[in-house]
Amino acid sequence: MSTQPNTMLITGATHGLGRALALRLAGPDTLLVLHGRDAGRAAEVRDEVRAAGGRAEVLLADLADLREVDRLADAVLDGFERLDVLVNNAGIGTGAPGAPRRQNADGVELRFAVNYLAGYRLADRLLPRLTGTAGRIVNVASAGQHPIDFTDPQLLAHYDGGRAYCQAKLAQIIHAFDLAERLTAAGSPVTVNALHPATYMPTGMVLESGVTPVSTIEEGTTATLALVTGDPGTRTGRYYNGLREAHPHRQAYDPAARAQLRELSAGLVRAVLGT
Numbered sequence: 001m002s003t004q005p006n007t008m009l010i011t012g013a014t015h016g017l018g019r020a021l022a023l024r025l026a027g028p029d030t031l032l033v034l035h036g037r038d039a040g041r042a043a044e045v046r047d048e049v050r051a052a053g054g055r056a057e058v059l060l061a062d063l064a065d066l067r068e069v070d071r072l073a074d075a076v077l078d079g080f081e082r083l084d085v086l087v088n089n090a091g092i093g094t095g096a097p098g099a100p101r102r103q104n105a106d107g108v109e110l111r112f113a114v115n116y117l118a119g120y121r122l123a124d125r126l127l128p129r130l131t132g133t134a135g136r137i138v139n140v141a142s143a144g145q146h147p148i149d150f151t152d153p154q155l156l157a158h159y160d161g162g163r164a165y166c167q168a169k170l171a172q173i174i175h176a177f178d179l180a181e182r183l184t185a186a187g188s189p190v191t192v193n194a195l196h197p198a199t200y201m202p203t204g205m206v207l208e209s210g211v212t213p214v215s216t217i218e219e220g221t222t223a224t225l226a227l228v229t230g231d232p233g234t235r236t237g238r239y240y241n242g243l244r245e246a247h248p249h250r251q252a253y254d255p256a257a258r259a260q261l262r263e264l265s266a267g268l269v270r271a272v273l274g275t
């Protein structure tokens with residue numbers, strides 16, 4: 001049996017919910033792999049976790065770039081014998097009202113790339129390590145959901161920041177449902193769930209958008225913890241609104257949409273990484 005401690009990768013651990021989750025999980029028996037894109041901010045959170053008696057290491061990557069996502073996956077696979085939980089938490093918000101469409105260097109709409117595609121790829125790459133520990137994947141999604149128009153998933157025609165954010169969040173839920181179903185069918189013990197942590201927590205993206213916060217970061221952290229370490233996380237293919245199991249947008253139940261998202265995602269990865 002592995003002598004490595006319980007190991008959890010949290011993306012976007014430098015601010016808001018990710019940072020709060022890391023601090024709540026800090027303890028001697030858990031090794032936190034804290035992902036950030038800025039070395040200074042990531043080191044600060046690592047030091048906070050250590051000061052609280054926890055164990056933490058930092059890995060850096062800009063999740064807008066699939067090559068960096070892959071390097072992050074490589075670093076996890078090379079550096080850690082064990083992985084118990086992947087929390088796909090990093091994200092960018094809706095942006096300012098009327099803000100123009102942005103895309104990454106490969107032409108993928110930015111919110112789709114960061115909020116969804118990076119987590120899709122990380123899950124794919126890290127699954128073999130998670131299988132060894134009966135691990136969990138937690139997609140931090142949102143109650144803000146918009147169906148994906150598969151004729152224009154890059155929102156070239158009708159871009160709106162809110163729609164871009166919400167379609168990426170629904171993509172995370174569709175992915176969780178789809179992957180959970182396939183893993184269960186294959187007899188894998190790995191669970192995959194998605195959640196809306198809480199509504200308008202006072203985090204970076206909410207403050208940036210000018211919305212008045214409604215709930216606390218603690219509420220969102222508690223809901224996320226339930227899937228990371230609690231009993232709800234032993235079930236699979238579920239969506240939670242806070243601590244309550246809930247129904248996401250109906251597109252998440254549509255087998256055709258799941259297949260289309262699977263194909264779209266694999267195609268985007270293939271186009272950039274050639275695999």
Ligand SMILES: NC(=O)c1ccc[n+]([C@@H]2O[C@H](COP(=O)([O-])OP(=O)(O)OC[C@H]3O[C@@H](n4cnc5c(N)ncnc54)[C@H](OP(=O)(O)O)[C@@H]3O)[C@@H](O)[C@H]2O)c1
Binds near residue numbers: 201204
């Ligand atoms: N706040 C809410 O009320 C709310 C509600 C529902 C769902 N959520 C979800 O909760 C999750 C966490 O967001 P938050 O509210 O805590 O917002 P936040 O404070 O803005 O934190 C976002 C995190 O994602 C990271 N990130 C953004 N773009 C990145 C990129 N290109 N590469 C790598 N990391 C990147 C940020 O890194 P930097 O520190 O470098 O910026 C930061 O650590 C998101 O998935 C969000 O959609 C939030």
